[in-house]
Amino acid sequence: MSTFVSLFIYGLSEGAILALAALGFVLIYKATGVINFAQGEFLLIGAYTFYTAFVILRLPIVVAALVGVVAAVIIGVLVERFILRPMVGQSHISIIMVTIGLAGLLSALVQMFFGTQPRSMPPLFPRNQLEILGAHIPANRLWVLLVAGIVLTLLTLFFQRSKHGIAMRAVADDQQAAMTVGISVRRVFALSWALAAVSALIAGILLADVTTVEMNLVNFGLLVFPVVILGGLDSVPGTIVGGLTIGLISQFVAGYLDPGLAEVAPYIVLVLILLVRPYGVFGEKRIERV
Amino acid sequence: MAAVETGRYHRTYESQLRLWHTRPQLIRIGVVAVIAIIVPFVFDNYWLSLANTALIASIGAIGLNVLVGYTGQISLGQGGFLAVGAFTSAILTDRMGVPAPLSILMAVATTAVIGVLFGLPALRLKGLYLAIATLASQVVILFIVRRWNFLTEGQGFVDVSRLEVFGFKIERSTFEQQWYIILIIVTVLVAITATNLFRTNIGRAFMAVRDQDIAASAMGVNLTRTKLTAFAVSNAYVGLAGALLAHYSEIISWEKFTMDVSILYLAMIIVGGLGSIAGSIYGALFMTFLPIAVRMFGEVIGGVVPQVQKQLPAVEHAAFGLVIIIFLIFEPRGLNRIWQRIKDFFGFWPFRY
Numbered sequence: 210m211s212t213f214v215s216l217f218i219y220g221l222s223e224g225a226i227l228a229l230a231a232l233g234f235v236l237i238y239k240a241t242g243v244i245n246f247a248q249g250e251f252l253l254i255g256a257y258t259f260y261t262a263f264v265i266l267r268l269p270i271v272v273a274a275l276v277g278v279v280a281a282v283i284i285g286v287l288v289e290r291f292i293l294r295p296m297v298g299q300s301h302i303s304i305i306m307v308t309i310g311l312a313g314l315l316s317a318l319v320q321m322f323f324g325t326q327p328r329s330m331p332p333l334f335p336r337n338q339l340e341i342l343g344a345h346i347p348a349n350r351l352w353v354l355l356v357a358g359i360v361l362t363l364l365t366l367f368f369q370r371s372k373h374g375i376a377m378r379a380v381a382d383d384q385q386a387a388m389t390v391g392i393s394v395r396r397v398f399a400l401s402w403a404l405a406a407v408s409a410l411i412a413g414i415l416l417a418d419v420t421t422v423e424m425n426l427v428n429f430g431l432l433v434f435p436v437v438i439l440g441g442l443d444s445v446p447g448t449i450v451g452g453l454t455i456g457l458i459s460q461f462v463a464g465y466l467d468p469g470l471a472e473v474a475p476y477i478v479l480v481l482i483l484l485v486r487p488y489g490v491f492g493e494k495r496i497e498r499v
Numbered sequence: 500m501a502a503v504e505t506g507r508y509h510r511t512y513e514s515q516l517r518l519w520h521t522r523p524q525l526i527r528i529g530v531v532a533v534i535a536i537i538v539p540f541v542f543d544n545y546w547l548s549l550a551n552t553a554l555i556a557s558i559g560a561i562g563l564n565v566l567v568g569y570t571g572q573i574s575l576g577q578g579g580f581l582a583v584g585a586f587t588s589a590i591l592t593d594r595m596g597v598p599a600p601l602s603i604l605m606a607v608a609t610t611a612v613i614g615v616l617f618g619l620p621a622l623r624l625k626g627l628y629l630a631i632a633t634l635a636s637q638v639v640i641l642f643i644v645r646r647w648n649f650l651t652e653g654q655g656f657v658d659v660s661r662l663e664v665f666g667f668k669i670e671r672s673t674f675e676q677q678w679y680i681i682l683i684i685v686t687v688l689v690a691i692t693a694t695n696l697f698r699t700n701i702g703r704a705f706m707a708v709r710d711q712d713i714a715a716s717a718m719g720v721n722l723t724r725t726k727l728t729a730f731a732v733s734n735a736y737v738g739l740a741g742a743l744l745a746h747y748s749e750i751i752s753w754e755k756f757t758m759d760v761s762i763l764y765l766a767m768i769i770v771g772g773l774g775s776i777a778g779s780i781y782g783a784l785f786m787t788f789l790p791i792a793v794r795m796f797g798e799v800i801g802g803v804v805p806q807v808q809k810q811l812p813a814v815e816h817a818a819f820g821l822v823i824i825i826f827l828i829f830e831p832r833g834l835n836r837i838w839q840r841i842k843d844f845f846g847f848w849p850f851r852y
Contacts, residue, residue, distance in 0.1 A: 244627045295828045301626040302573050306769050307827045309762055313820025320813040431758075434631050442627070473642040476635040480620070483632050487624055 214344035216464040217457065222350040222419065224456020225357035228449045229412035230429070231436040232364060233405030239381040239443045240401035243293055244301075246308040248409060249430015250315035255281055255410030256417040256426055257319050260330055270333065277410050285406030286399045293402070316427055327423035334418060353415045360411050361449055364404070368445060377401060381443070432459075435475035439482050441492020450491065516698060518691075535683055539676045547675035549787060554682040555743050556783035558689050560767040561776055562736025565693060567765070568773035569702070570729035571709030572621050576633040577764040579640030580617075580734050582756035584610040584741025586650055589657045589751055599662055603742040610738025611731040613640075618730030622723055625712070637761055644753045656752035659745050678747055685743065686780075689736060693776045696732065705729050709774075766819065770826050772835030781834040786819075793818045 234248045258280045262273035288311065296307050334352035338345045368374040379387040380397045388394055416426060436455050440447025455475045463471035488494045509515040519525055539547060559581060566572050588606035591597040597605065617636040621629050644650060651657050662669050662678075669677045696702040704725045707715035716722045745751045763786060771782020793815045801808035830836060 244630070292824060292828070299827070299831060301630070302567060302571075302765075302773070303769070303827050303831055305573065305627070305630055306765055307824055309765070310820045310823030310827065313762075314817055314824065315820075317813045317817035317820060320816060321810050431634075434634060438628075438631055469642070469646060473638055476638045479635045480632060480639070483620055483624060483628060483635075487628055 211343035211345075212464060214342045215346055216460045218341070218344070218346050218350055218354075220457035220460030221453060222354045222357070222456070223460065224453035225354050225361070226412050226415050226419075226452075227429075227432055227436050227456050228361060228452025229357050229408050229415070231433040231440070231448045231452050232361065232445065233408040233412075234433045234437055235440075235442065235445060235448045236377075236401045236408070237405045238437070240377050241289075241293065241398050243296075244305055244308065245405070246305060247288075247312040247315060248405070248433050249427040250312045250319075251281070251284075251406050251409035252413040252416065252430050253319055253424065253426045254284060254315055255406070255413035256422050257323055259410065259414045260328060260417065260422045264328075264330055274414070277414065278407055281406035281410040282403040285402035285404070288406075289399050289402035294398075312427075316424065320424065325424055327421045327425075329421050330417055332418065333414070349418060353419055356411075357415060360408070364408065365445055365449075373397075373400060432475055435479040438479050438487075438489055441489025443493055444489065444491035447489055447491030451489075518694065539679045544675045547679055549791065551675060551678050551682055551747060553784050553787035554679075554686045555740050555747060556764075556767065556787055557686050557780045558743065559737050559740035559764055560771065560779040560783040561689055561693050562733045562740060563764050564768045564771075564773065564776065564779040565696070565705070565736065566729055566733035568768055568775065568779075569697065569709060570705040570726070570733075571712075572618070572726065572729060573626070573630040574633045574733075575630055575758070575761050575765070576617060576636040576640065577737060578756040578758060578760035579637040579644075580610055580614055580737045581741035581744065581760065582640060582644050582753065583613050584738030585745035585751045585756070586644065586657065586741075587738070588742035589659045589745040590650065592746075593657065593659055598665075599746060600664055603739065603746070606742035607735045607738045610741065611735040614730045614734025614737070615727050618727055618734075621726050621730065634758075637758055641753060641756060641758075644756065651752070656750055657745075659749045659751065661749065662746045682743065682747075685739070689739070690776055690780065693736070697776075701725075701728060706774075763819075766823050768833075769823060769831075770833055772833030775833070775835040777838075778833050778835030781838070785834065789818060789822060790815045 230248060230252055233251065234245055237243050237245045255277060259273055259277040262268045262276040263270060266273075268276065292307060292311055293304075296304055332349060334349040336347050336349050339348050339351070340346075368378060376387070376392045377397050377400065379390070379392055380394055384394055387397075413426060416429060420426075432455065436451040437448060438451075439454060440449070440451030455478070458474055458478060459471045462474040482489065509520075514520070519528065538550060542550070559577065563574065563577050566574050584606045587609045588599075588602045591602035591605055592599050617633070617640075620632040624632055661671075662681075664681075697706070704715070704720045705728075707718065707720050708722065708725050708729070712722060715725075744755070748755075767782035767786045768779055769782070770785050771780065772778025794811060797807055797811045797814060801811075807814070826833060
C-alpha cells in the first residue's frame with residue numbers, strides 16, 4: 210500500500226509538470242497549427258534563466274520568477290516573429306523541421322553558456338518527509354503538485370473567461386472569421402507563443418526543483434507527445450488528464466515492472482491511442498475535404 | 500551568331516522519358532564521374548573516411564527522401580530502421596556465418612518488412628499524427644535494440660569482422676580506398692534505381708499520394724498498397740545503408756541510431772531538397788562536411804579568440820540548428836533548387852525565364 214501511495218503521488222506530481230509543458234504545446238497547436246518540437250528546449254531555457262536569476266544573480270525568488278517570465282515572453286515572441294511567421298503556409302514537414310532546428314539552436318545556446326554539467330539549485334520548497342498512509346513522501350512533491358494545479362487552473366480560467374483567451378479560442382476555431390470580427394491574428398499568435406514559453410518556464414522550474422538543472426530536462430520535453438495524443442491535440446482539459454495519466458503510467462511501470470520499460474511505456478500508449486482513436490480521448494474529430 | 504534555343508523542349512515521349520536530356524548534362528555527369536574516380540588517389544585516409552560516411556549517408560538519405568519527399572509520409576524513425584539493417588546484417592554475418600553480400604540483402608529485406616509493419620499506422624494517420632507515430636516507432640525500436648540481450652550477447656555492442664566478398668577480403672592498408680570503390684558503385688546503383696522508380700507507375704502513384712491522397716484514390720490509386728510500398732521501398736534503401744554502415748564501421752551499438760540520427764537524416768533531405776534524388780546526395784554531403792567545416796573555422800578563429808575552441812561542440816550543434824532554420828526560411832526546396840536556378844540562369848540567358 211505504501212509503495213502504491215508513493216508511486217501515486219510521484220506520478221501525479223510528474224504528471225502535473227508534464228501537463229503544464231504539454232499545455233504550452235497544445236496552445237501553440239490550437240492557435241497557430243504548429244507542432245512545436247522545441248517545447249522541451251523551452252523547458253530547459255526556462256529552468257536555466259530561473260537558475261541564473263535565482264542562484265547566480267541571487268535575486269529573491271519572486272523577482273527571479275518574474276525575470277524568468279519576462280525572458281520567456283521575449284523568447285516566445287521573438288521565435289514566433291522571426292522563425293515561425295516566415296513559415297506560414299508551408300507544409301507540415303517544413304514546420305516540424307523548423308521547430309526541430311530551433312530546438313537544436315536553443316539547446317546549443319544553453320550548452321554554450323552553462324556547459325553540460327548538472328547544477329543543483331537550493332530547494333524552493335521544504336523537503337521534509339511527510340507520512341501519508343504509511344508512505345514517506347518528500348513535501349516538495351506535494352508543493353509541486355499544488356503549484357502546477359494552481360497554474361493549470363489559472364490558465365484554464367484565462368481561456369474560458371478573459372478577453373484574450375476568448376480571442377485565442379476564436380482564432381483556433383476559424384482564423385478568417387476571427388479576423389472579420391476584428392481580432393488581431395498576429396497578436397494572438399505572439400500571445401500563444403509567449404504563454405507557451407511561460408508555461409514551459411514554470412514546468413522547467415518545478416522539474417528542476419524535484420530533479421536537477423541539466424541538459425537532460427530536454428528528454429522530458431519529448432514526453433509531451435504521448436500526453437497530447439492521449440488527450441487530443443486541441444483540448445485543454447484533455448491535456449491535463451493526459452499529463453496526469455502518462456505521469457501515473459510511467460511511475461507505476463517503473464515501480465512495479467521495470468524502470469527501463471517506463472521510458473517506452475508512454476510511447477506504447479501513444480501508438481495504441483493512435484491506432485484506436487487518433488484524435489485523442491478529448492480531441493475534436495475533423496473531417497477532411499479535398 | 501545564330502539564335503540560341505532557350506529552354507528545353509520535348510518533341511517525343513521518348514525524349515521526355517530519357518534519363519538525361521542535354522549535352523551539358525552529359526558533360527556534367529562526365530565531370531562528376533572523373534572527380535569521383537580520382538578522389539581515392541588524391542585524398543588521404545581522413546578525407547576518404549569522411550567521403551565514405553557521406554556515401555553511406557547518401558544511400559540512407561535517398562531512402563528517406565523516397566518516403567518523405569516523394570510520398571509525403573513524414574518519418575522520424577530513420578535511426579531505428581538503420582539500426583534494424585545494421586544489426587540484422589552484423590548478426591547474420593558474424594554469428595551465423597552468412598556471406599556478407601547475402602546478409603546485406605537479407606538485412607534489406609528485413610528492414611523493408613519491419614518498415615511496412617511500422618508503416619501500418621500511416622494507413623490511418625497523416626501529417627503531424629504520422630510524424631508522432633514514427634517518433635514512437637523510433638523510441639520502441641531503440642528500446643528493443645538496447646534491451647534485447649540476444650542482439651549484443653549482453654555486451655552492448657556487436658563486433659563485425661572485416662568485409663569479405665566472394666573470397667576477396669578488404670586489406671587493412673587500403674581499407675578506405677577499397678570501401679570507397681564499393682560504396683561509390685552502390686551509391687550510383689541506388690541513385691539510378693531510385694531515379695528510375697519515379698518514371699514507373701509505382702513512383703508516379705507515390706507522388707500522387709503526396710500531392711493529394713484523397714484525389715489520388717479517386718483517380719484509382721490504391722492508397723493502402725501505395726503507402727505500404729513506399730514504406731517498403733524506402734526502408735529497403737535505409738536497411739542497405741544500415742547494413743553497409745555496420746560492415747564499414749565494424750562495430751555497432753545503439754548509440755549510433757538515436758533520435759538525433761533520425762533528425763540528422765531529415766535535415767539532409769531538407770537541406771538537399773525534398774523530392775529529389777540528387778538533392779538527397781547534396782544534402783548528405785553537406786551535412787557530413789558541415790561539422791568539419793565548423794571545426795576548421797573554429798580552429799582558425801580559435802587562434803585569435805581561445806574561448807571559441809572550448810565552445811566548439813556547442814557551436815557545431817548551433818550551426819546544425821541554424822542551417823536547418825535558414826534553409827527552411829530562405830530556400831525550402833534546398834540545394835537542389837539553388838543548383839536548378841543556376842542552371843536555368845545560363846540555360847535561358849539572355850532571357851529571365
